[in-house]
Every structure is written in C-alpha cells, then in structure tokens.
Amino acid sequence: MSSNDEKIIVEVTREDLENLLCKELDSNIKVENFTSKSLTKPGDNYGSTILAVEVFYHKDGTTETHKLPIVAKLVPESLFLRQLFDIETTFNKEVRAYTFVAPEFYKLQKEKMFSENEILNVFSKYFGSRSNKQDDINMKADESAVLLMENLKFSGYEIRERRKGLNLKHMEFSIMKLAHFHALAVALKLLKPQVFKEKILKTCEGFEIGKSHDEREIEKSISNTLQFVKDVPECVPYIERIGNALHTDIKMRKEKTEPPPREPFATIVHNDFWVNNMMFKYDKSVNEIDDDKDHEAPTAMKFVDFQVTIYESPVRDLIFFLFTSSEDGLIEKHFDDLIKLYHKTFVEILTKLDCDTQPFSYQHFQEEMNAVLPSEFPHILYLLNPICADSEGMEEQSNVTRDSMFKKRGGDVYKKRVSCFVQKFINNGWL
Template sequence: MGVERVQTHQESEQDNDEWIAAKEIVRNSAERLRKVIKSLFERDYGENVMVDDFEAKMLTPPGSNYGSVLLAVKVTVRRNKFATPKVVNVVAKMLPSEFFQDVFNSAVTFPKEVAAYEEILPAYQMLQLENGIPKSKVFNHFPRFFGARIPDDLKTKAADDDAVILLENLVAAGYKCGNRWKGLDRAQSEMTVRTLATFHGLGIALRKKKPEVFAKFVKKAVTFSHPWTSIVRAAKNCKNMVMENERLNPFYARIANALDTGVNTINTPPTNQFGTICHTDFSINNMLFRNDSEGNVEAVKFIDFQTYSHLSPVRDLLYFLIASTAENVLICHFDHLVNMYHDRLVRTLEELNCDVGNFGRSHFLAECKEWVGAEALHCCLMVKIILLPEAEAAIEGNGPEIQSVDYFDNLDFEAYRQRLTIMFQSFLERDWI
C-alpha cells in the first residue's frame, strides 16, 4: 500500500509561506495515516480488511481549522483479499500543531470527540429503540464513525503524531457548509433548531432514565475553558462598544451586568432539570446541509465534538441563533425559532416517556434568561471569528491566522458590531437582560 497522490486544497495556489507549510503538514500527516489506516477500518470491515491505496488532500485551506488537521482521503478498501475493492471517502482528523494542542487541550478534547461518536451517539440511539422509536427514525445527525486511534501516551504526552479519528466525508456525500458571512436562511435554521432540540432532549432523557450512564458521559465532558484573560478582556471590550453605541448606551447598566454575570457563569454546569450534553461550539462552521433535487434543504449533520460539555441546552440554542442565522432571520424569526426548538425538545421527551411537567414554556424562557449573560459573552468572544471579512484573510475564504489567544481580544469591524447590537437588542426586547 502506498500514498498514490498527496495534494493541497487548491493545486494552483502559489507557494507562499503558508501554503508551503500546509503542504508539508499534509505530506507528514498522510504518511503517518498510511501506517495506521488498515487498523482504523477493522472496526467496520473486520480484521481481514485490506487497504490497497489511498489519495489524501487537505479538506480545508490552511488556517481555517485550528483544533485539528483535516485530510480528505479516498481509500480503496476490501473486506478480504477475495472481495471486490470499494472506494470509500473519509475524513481523517489528526492533531494540530503543538501550539494549538495546548490551546485546545488536545490530550483531553481528542478522546472526548471519539467518545461522542463511539459512546454517546450509540447510547442515544439505543435509548430511542428501547422506547419504541423505529430504527429508521433514530437520531443520525453525526457523520458515520469508522474508527479512531488514541495512543496510550496521549494523556501524558502533549502530542502524538499518530492519533486520528476516521469519519465519513460529508462533502463527498453531497453535504455543504453554509455561508458564514450571510448566515443560514429560515429553512436551514428551522431544520437546525429542530435537530438540535432532539439532540439535547436525548441527553436529558438519558439523564432521567439512565443516570449512571449519563454521569459517565458528564465525566468525559470536561468543560472547555477559554483563557481567563480573554474572557475578562472580551467583557471589557464589549462594554466599551456598548458605551459608544447610541442604540445600546441607554441600556449600558443592564448589559454590563449581564456580561459580568457571564464572566462568572460561562463555564458553570446546570443544576436543574434542563442539564444535558451541549456541543458548546454550535455554529455554522460545525454543521453541513444537503439539499434535494429541487434545492430545498433535506438533511443536516453536526460535526466537531471536541468541546462538548454538561450545560444548559439554551446555551447552544442562543449561540446558534446569534452567530449563525442570517440577519433577517435573527431579527424577524427569533421567537419563532425559540418556540420551535422548545416544542421539539418537549416532544422528544414525550416520545421517550419522560415527565415533561416542569419543561413548559415559562420554565424554558426562564432558563434562557438565566443563561443569557454567559452566551452573550460567548458571542463576544467567538462571533468575531465567524464573521471575519474575507478580505482580511491571507487566503480567500480562509479563517483568521491566529498565533496567540490575544487575537480574540481586539478585532473590530462593522459586521461584528452590527451582530452584537442586534443580539443585545433582541435580549433587551425580551427582558432577558
């Protein structure tokens, strides 16, 4: 077996320093993957599986994904030496540079993500089957998981070059990411909140019906913490923006109080009936959509579970609405999407034979109000990354080139200010802050 061809995301790119470095990362990662690729397919194809060859290329441009190196890999595989070869399109997720291994605490987050695919999703599906949900209707909004390699020394050694997660290549299956500068349209947003509510409802139901299993997942769900200096600076910078904003300045005291509350609660787990497993980075960058033959959205898949945590489900919902919906959707359909999410959450619990007496609308809206400060601060930290203008990226369509966590502190541009203004106005109108 050998690497037939290794290429970058765009063959025609000029050899600037960034692309030269990226090419080297691809070559090294592909060579490391070649050594372990067979073992990764044994989970689904059996121990006699044979991998004849593969072709690897970058899945994303350099700099657009920081928590991992992503390779799109086309693999020719056979169940045994007598079987007909089959071409399988997968994504190999491997460890990032040493700098970002420290930033993302890869020794913890990498095994966490494997557990999401290998343990949490199967537990959710089993819970549904046990409660009479047909197999064709069980939650299946993650990419297919083929296998993973987590070396024993990963937890004691910051880096292990051969750590890898092998997943279905959703792009090859017809899925596409949304446009992060335009945001998701109403149909995409509706499908997303309904699916998110089901995901959260499964976690709540598991906690209620199988508390020992849920407790095991909570232990794995170590909260990903932004550096404390970045949290405090983000709050300060956002307060300054509010002070200078004519529309928000009259409400400065209320907004400042919400942000201060967020500083103290951004990493706080819930203690009431709403506690579940949350994605915590549930933005447009971490979901893909597939359209039908007429161009209507028909399916969504969620990806990137490195930082899932035990939190209130409204945390994911509010962050998604602010960070990922189109501006007209956020302004005109905020309540509609919140209510749609809540309806599906309750329905999911009912389908799993859970008591929903304390999950009514008033309880849910009170939950939104309780955690709005934490998510407002989360948005202050992260929305700027999502909305970074293309013109400011080193490569068209690329994300920001982050070399230190200080990047999160001072990035000022109009789209970011406008989105935060809409966010605070939305929360003020509902008396959440």
C-alpha cells in the same frame, strides 16, 4: 520563534489508516495507498487539522481495489492552538461523542420504537480513532491523535455560507434537530441514570479553553472586544454593562465560582453550534433546475465538531445558534416563534420517550432562559468576531497566533449581528 509559536507537522500515515480501518471495519483490509488534502479554508477551523482523505484498499486474498473517501481529524499544528483549545482533553471528548453518545442515543430510540425516519441521525459515520501513542482513550491525547469519519460531501451534505447565515427553513430544521439531540440526553438521565453517568457525562468532562492565557492577555482580549463593540453605534450606550459582563465572566472562571448546571433541563450541550458545525442534505428530485439551496428545505443534517461538549443548559446552544447563524433580519421577525418551536419539539421527543414532561413546561423553560442567558452573553460576543470574519486574508491554521486570532475581522456582518444580539439581550433583561 517563541515557545507558543512552536509548530509540529501532523499527518496521517498508511499504517494509521490500515490499523484503524482494520479494527473498525474489517480485519482483512490492506491499504494500498491514499491521497490527502486540507478540507477547510483558512479561518473556518481552529481547534483541529482536518484532511480530506481518499483511501485505496483491497481485502486480503482479493485483488479488487476499493476507494473510501473519509475525513481525518488531527490536532492543530500550532502549539498556541493546542493549548488554547486544551486538545489533550477535547480530542478525547469528540471521540467519546462518536463511540459513547451516538450508540446510546440510537439504542434508546430503538427501544422506544422510533421508526428509522424518526430516529435522530446527526452523527457522521465513525471509522476509528487513536488518541495517543498508547492507544488509550483514558490517557490524554497527544500529537499522534487521529479520528476518522465519513466524508459527508460524498454523501451529499453541504455546508452553508457562514457570513450570509441561514434562512428560516434551515433555522427551523436545525432547531428541531437540536431539540431532539438535547431531549435524548435528558431522557437517558431520567430513564438510565447509570448509562448517562458513564457515557454522556464522561463525554462532557471538564476542559479549559484559553488556559495558556495570562492576566495581561485576558485583559487585552476584553479591551479589544469592547473596542470592536464601540464601533457599533447601537451598542455604545451599553458599553459599561458589556464590560461588566465580560469581567464578571472572567472572574467567575478564574475563581471557579460558576453556578452548577440547573436541573432538570441540564443536558449534553454541543457548545459550538453554528453554521460551520452543521451540514445539510437536500432532495435533488424536488428542485433539479435551481441550484440555489436557499430556496430548498433540507431533508437531513449532520452535526460536526464535538470537541467542547459540556453538561449544561440547552438554552446555551439554542441562543448561541440563533445569534451566530441566522440571516439578517430573521431574529427580529421570528425570535419568539423559534424559541417556541424548540420547546415544542423538545417536549414532543420527551413524551415519545415516555418521560414526565411536567417539569419542562414553557413557563419553566422561560425561567431557564432568564436564569442562564446572562452568563451566555460573553461566549456569544467573543465568538461573533471570528464567526463573521471574511475568509480573505485569513491565516493558515499553522500560522495563527494569539494576536492574529483576536484581530478585528467581521466588518458590516459583525456590526449587524452584534447590534441585534446586544439589543435583544437588553430588551429581555439578560444584560
């Protein structure tokens, strides 16, 4: 076994659960026992090990047993994946999203007299965390890291089918929540610059995805990606442009010459905002007979997986979401309307937060897209292959290697999305 294929066993223990729950919930909690099982299917998650845990506990001095369903997020078992996702850094980023960003977002909205129905509520309930054996968030995360959150499935939230994509109702709902999320960080930047620096920017600290890759591996990933795209007839005339975009991206990252985030739009960006990283809730009383959620409009949603947040342009999240997560044909019909919906919501939230919206006009937003989106092209293209992958035949996370990670997987779903994506970028002058 090569060093990069090295595996470790990651697990959560009774002592972990008791210590963290005592610290976050109640110092009198005594964990009696617990059960755990994998929460995700092969291919659904690479950057962490996610377990569904049921904790059985009582409070000191009582005998009544309580059950608490939670999610435990641990580091990947594979050394390759831990290095690929820079887990030493990215694990702490997610912890800060729950302990820094979520409370500041809530506080700002309460100060600005948002009603409870108006307040953005896209973070799962947090039940505690430990980043390393020293229990020090300012030190790098290690193999003992654990993050505890509510199990959203027990709260009525559901994940949608990634290969099918989201219909218009879900896309519109998600885009409005995303615009609200971005606007809150921009408002903190304008209204509370010190809080923004200490909390939001700290959550967006730098990391390096793929830092274990050498030159040969990078060239292989580019070559493989171009070969996948060549199987999409509509993209063949643009192969040279696509190759140039991928090589330019690698060169800029290697030489660290990426342009700084553009102001004033720069904000906290989720950076992995697609179907698998969101869950929806529905009003059961609206349609009790039809279980097909595609026919229902969601009433609430949660964002998950904040490991790779960055300080960047919000259009990166928006466009990444549109091209990775919408059902067939939706982008062709509704692209401009969805862009306008995002901008309208973004400005409305800033207005309600008492921010000057003049610098955020729709014209300025279009200029932002034209300036930023050429450099977002590689990010979307690389991720479309695993996002479109069929779960059949996917490896368990512990068995993932660099070769299996970058195999061709998406089939017809991949071809349709890449075709739509490339042609839209060409038509808008972004490629």
